[in-house]
Amino acid sequence: MSYRKTLLPLALGAALLGTGCSDKNAAPETPQNTQSLINSASAKPEQFINQPLVTHRYTADPAAHVFNDRVYIYPSHDIDSGITSDGEGDKFDMKDYHVFSMAKNSLAQPNAEVTDHGxxxxxxxxxxxxxxxxxxxxxxxxxxxxxxxxxxxxxxxxRLGVARSNSPSGPFAAEPTPMDGSFSIDPAVFKDDDGSHYLYFGGIWGGQLQRWASGSYEEEDKYPASNQPALSPKVARLSDDMLQFAEAPRDVQILDNTGNPLLGSDSNRRFFEGAWLHKYNGKYYFSYSTGDTHYIAYATGDNPYGPFTHQGIILMPVLGWTTHHSIVQVDGKWFLFYHDSQISGGKTYLRNMKVTELIHNDDGSIRTLDAYLD
Structure with a gap:
């Protein structure tokens, strides 16, 4: 989860949806009802395809996994800290983590019971x-x-840190130092069939990925020219003890359908933040947020390092500015966890997590989801 230095008005952010791609590969136009909701931030509960999983506290960026035959969710914990400046994500001043869990058979049920483990x-x-x-x-x-x-x-x-526990519900004890060689934001872990674990990470703008273009941290932001490849997310295999990188982080290349890297100007398709990886029918699906154009996009490849070829959109824009997700298989079905700003009335830094079923089509493509009803 990251944030632009100068927050674009929601209407302007939505207006950017038509830029950055050729007509052949352009992202679909935002449906009119979605556009209206984004601009007005006045959506009613019945206009959303799903309701918040919890309403007693603000939650965002939900990372979901099945542990011990139960679904556990590891989100950010949004708070209203009183910070008024947007800065580099200053309003997102989270101070702790809560873990939530729910029964596997309750994911598709409205008003499912969700346990807050504190x-x-x-x-x-x-x-x-x-x-x-x-x-x-x-x-x-x-x-x-x-x-x-x-x-x-x-x-x-x-930096990226790691904490350990003997239970999926915590509490977790943090290691005294960050992971060696780590930087930026949004860690996401993928376990492959051979038991190897890979950590994906990175986020531009407030996530500082652009300050590591030279290989070391620089105070000045450095973005690629519009005709140069976009900044890449990173991946590294984890060590056996899960506490460090087992190798130097590598770039995760995202390509267009001609095999060329996505360009920095291609804001409908290039990576912004929120990486996730899942595997379906032997294919690796790398999904991510496009940030200022408000999509969850995906690309596919043949191994966890990529390269990945952009395929399309998983989730259209939600109410609020940021989009961050996870994808998990539960008893043969796939689910998308995401967030919007429904319960705060559109405040971008006070969000709530949601879940909806995700469908892989017969050809392996993912059916695009709209967060609002027709």
């Missing part, structure tokens, strides 16, 4: 971190559970 990791318990506990993810190995998270260190640089 605060499982707090900012003050992370020795190296100074602020902004943004979007996390979790993994399991040999009965131990690992929570991966970004936070700014004492110098204001985003």
């Amino acid at each position: 605060a499982v990791l707090k900012l003050e318990d992370i020795p190296w971190a100074s602020r902004q506990l943004w979007a996390p993810d979790a993994a399991e190995k040999n009965g131990q559970f690992f929570l991966y998270f970004p936070a700014k260190d004492k110098d204001g640089i985003f």
Whole structure:
């Protein structure tokens, strides 16, 4: 989860949907009802395809997994901290993580019971971190559970941390230092069929990925020219103990259908933040947020390192500015976890997580979802 230095008005963000691609590969136009809801931030509950999973606290960036025959969700915990400046995501000043869980057979049920396991990791318990506990993810190995998270260190640089627990519901104890060689935001863990774990990460603008273009951190933002390849998310295989990278992070290339890297100007398709990987029928699906154009897009490849070829849109724009998701298989069905800003009336930094079924078509493509009813 990241945020632009100067927040675009929602209407302007939606207006950008038509830019950056040739007509052949352009993203579909935003449906008129979606456009209206984005602009007005006045949607009524009956206008959404799904209702918030929890309403007693703000939640965002939900990372869902099946552990111990139950669905566990690891989201960000939005709070209204009183910060008024947008800055580099200053309003997103999260200070702890909560874990939620629900029965597998309740995912498709309205008003499903969701258990809040409470605060499982707090900012003050992370020795190296100074602020902004943004979007996390979790993994399991040999009965131990690992929570991966970004936070700014004492110098204001985003790093990735890891915390451990003997239970998927926590509490988690953070390692005293961040992961060696880690940077930026939005860690997402994928476990392949051979038991290897891969960590995907990165986010531009507030996520600082653009400050690592040279290989080391620089205070000045450096973005590629419009005719140059877009900034790439990163991937690294995790060490056996799950606490470090087992290799230097690599670029995750996202290509167009001619085999060329997506360009920096291709804002409908290029990576912004929120990476996720799932595997379906032997194919790897890399999905991500396009950020300022408000899509969840996806690309496919033949191995966890990529390259991945852009295929289309999973989720159209939601109420609010950011979009961040996860995809999980539960008892033979696939589900998309995402967030919007329904319960806060459209405040972009006070969000709520949702879930809906995700459909793979017979040809392997993913059916595009609209977050609003017709």
